[in-house]
Amino acid sequence: MQTIIASTRTKDMALTALFAVIVVTAPIWGxxxxxxxxxxxxxxxxxxxxxxxxxILFGLTGYLSFGHAAxxxxxxxxxxxxxxxxxxxxxPAVFFSVLLxxxxxxxxxxxxxxxxxxYFSILTLAFAQMxxxxxxxxxxxxxxxxxxxxxxxxxxxxxxxxxxxxxxxSPLGDFFGLTLTGYNxxxxxxxxxxLGFYVSLKIFRSPFGMKLVAIKANQTRMEYTGFNPRPxxxxxxxxxxxxxxxxxxxMALVDPLAGAERMQWTASGEVVLMTILxxxxxxxxxxxxxxxxKYFENIFSAFNEQVLxxxxxFLPDWLADxxxxxxxxxxxxxxxxxxxxxxMVVIIFVPGGVIEGFRRLARWSTRFDAEAAERRKAEAExxxxxxxxxxxxxxxxxx
Numbered sequence: 001m002q003t004i005i006a007s008t009r010t011k012d013m014a015l016t017a018l019f020a021v022i023v024v025t026a027p028i029w030g031x032x033x034x035x036x037x038x039x040x041x042x043x044x045x046x047x048x049x050x051x052x053x054x055x056i057l058f059g060l061t062g063y064l065s066f067g068h069a070a071x072x073x074x075x076x077x078x079x080x081x082x083x084x085x086x087x088x089x090x091x092p093a094v095f096f097s098v099l100l101x102x103x104x105x106x107x108x109x110x111x112x113x114x115x116x117x118x119y120f121s122i123l124t125l126a127f128a129q130m131x132x133x134x135x136x137x138x139x140x141x142x143x144x145x146x147x148x149x150x151x152x153x154x155x156x157x158x159x160x161x162x163x164x165x166x167x168x169x170s171p172l173g174d175f176f177g178l179t180l181t182g183y184n185x186x187x188x189x190x191x192x193x194x195l196g197f198y199v200s201l202k203i204f205r206s207p208f209g210m211k212l213v214a215i216k217a218n219q220t221r222m223e224y225t226g227f228n229p230r231p232x233x234x235x236x237x238x239x240x241x242x243x244x245x246x247x248x249x250x251m252a253l254v255d256p257l258a259g260a261e262r263m264q265w266t267a268s269g270e271v272v273l274m275t276i277l278x279x280x281x282x283x284x285x286x287x288x289x290x291x292x293x294k295y296f297e298n299i300f301s302a303f304n305e306q307v308l309x310x311x312x313x314f315l316p317d318w319l320a321d322x323x324x325x326x327x328x329x330x331x332x333x334x335x336x337x338x339x340x341x342x343x344m345v346v347i348i349f350v351p352g353g354v355i356e357g358f359r360r361l362a363r364w365s366t367r368f369d370a371e372a373a374e375r376r377k378a379e380a381e382x383x384x385x386x387x388x389x390x391x392x393x394x395x396x397x398x399x
Contacts, residue, residue, distance in 0.1 A: 051286030053243020059281035067124030073263030075248025101245020109237035148259035279353030303331035
């Protein structure tokens, strides 16, 4: 038993190390696909973290929330207020953002989890819209309404003032003196992403995670056995909300601005699409889904007719014009059509997401290799029989 546990821990550490290498080297391999600049890499990390947390709720329990954008906004507002009142250091901002998002998630989850299915989803959507409207209009002294909350030079920042730290120019978030802009900002977000992935991995492997999966499989049967799923569901909801708060905090770290638009229902719908596209209930699926959607949003949306003509310039002019005419509606402002088409293909043919597609390819490759090995074995046996028959015939002729 101890050997099995040790083996599992070793595999988990190896998996985390592999993931860390992929994330840290993103500026290198990102250039190969035109995504090596820091702003897009930061989005990969932030929304990957958001999707990881959402997958803990939706992927493990099956409870579909349409209100996680509320925690995203709470994390952003908390970070900006931490910058304004305390210090431009990222650590207090991240800590208070995660803490406050967890408190709000506990309150909203306590009420929403009284219902399940579509009723739970509608309740979370209602709470998110309430939070959005409060931030947009009612709580303008705290959120600055539609203008958004921004860090200013004359903000008190009592900790920085006590330490004699002064910001030159526009104040920017830092990590003990290291300004979190450009690649510095990406690597800080990458560190949070790696830590978030490791925590998610431990949750998936833990008895707590197995109980969540059992609730998803048959909650009614578990209740009949005397098991109370409410505390576990609420814990999953709070953990998921804290991940969203962390993602919102990172948004404000790399760009010290918080606006109500981050709490709109479309942001909640986006993380649902990311999780489903990559693979619900998988470790890497939500991260991959987040990267695909953000890549389409930032790369495909920048394509225009001139770019398409350069792409198809190797073709004859008449054929290049036809290809540009056919592909132009799917790029630029129409990039959503490409994403929608991809989403339809995934849902119809690989409902388990992109990860399931990779698994099917791996199974087909393995089966193809096995069939090829069987054919080679059969051919070798036939050749051996033929040689044995010729040898027997030669011996009979000699006699």
